[in-house]
Amino acid sequence: GAVVSQHPSRVICKSGTSVKIECRSLDFQATTMFWYRQFPKKSLMLMATSNEGSKATYEQGVEKDKFLINHASLTLSTLTVTSAHPEDSSFYICSALTSGGYRSYEQYFGPGTRLTVT
């Protein structure tokens, strides 16, 4: 159980265009999902927390108008990189929170989306 999918797995786009990445929890409902970015050989960087039915909470330094997050259902969150530039090229990973029981929550990651902006 606790499977998270992401689509697409890899995308190449031209500078100035927008890209949408989907994150789905396949076998559980996730009221909370997270979006991370990871540059090569670097740590995971949390970008935002996505809560179903409400506005996302962005980490300091992350532009909310550039990285649009929508969490319209309990199984789907989307991240749209608007007006992408080469410096946005990175590995974007989502994760979903599932309850493991009383006061316990586990976080499962999707397989990631590699974005290359040319």
Next chain:
Amino acid sequence: QKEVEQNSGPLSVPEGAIASLNCTYSDRGSQSFFWYRQYSGKSPELIMFIYSNGDKEDGRFTAQLNKASQYVSLLIRDSQPSDSATYLCAVNPGYSSASKIIFGSGTRLSIRP
């Protein structure tokens, strides 16, 4: 001070030996602790979680938690080359599902044949 600290490595262990990965955290009230494995170019995979003091075993993996000393460790017995990866320690500081899991920067483990 970083909230979750790990030695970046690389930690080199011979095949068949025990690999020991350590992690310390700063928030004494932390409640849940996780170990993730991340292969190069892939996303992290949850391999162990532990909530109570002591040891938790799952196959070749044992997680150890000591809340008084604020450290959590992961032991990998009979290390295999396929265990070579970066291991991320993660801590959930609160009870709420809205509590963000805080990740360490990871320890790179290399199992040499």
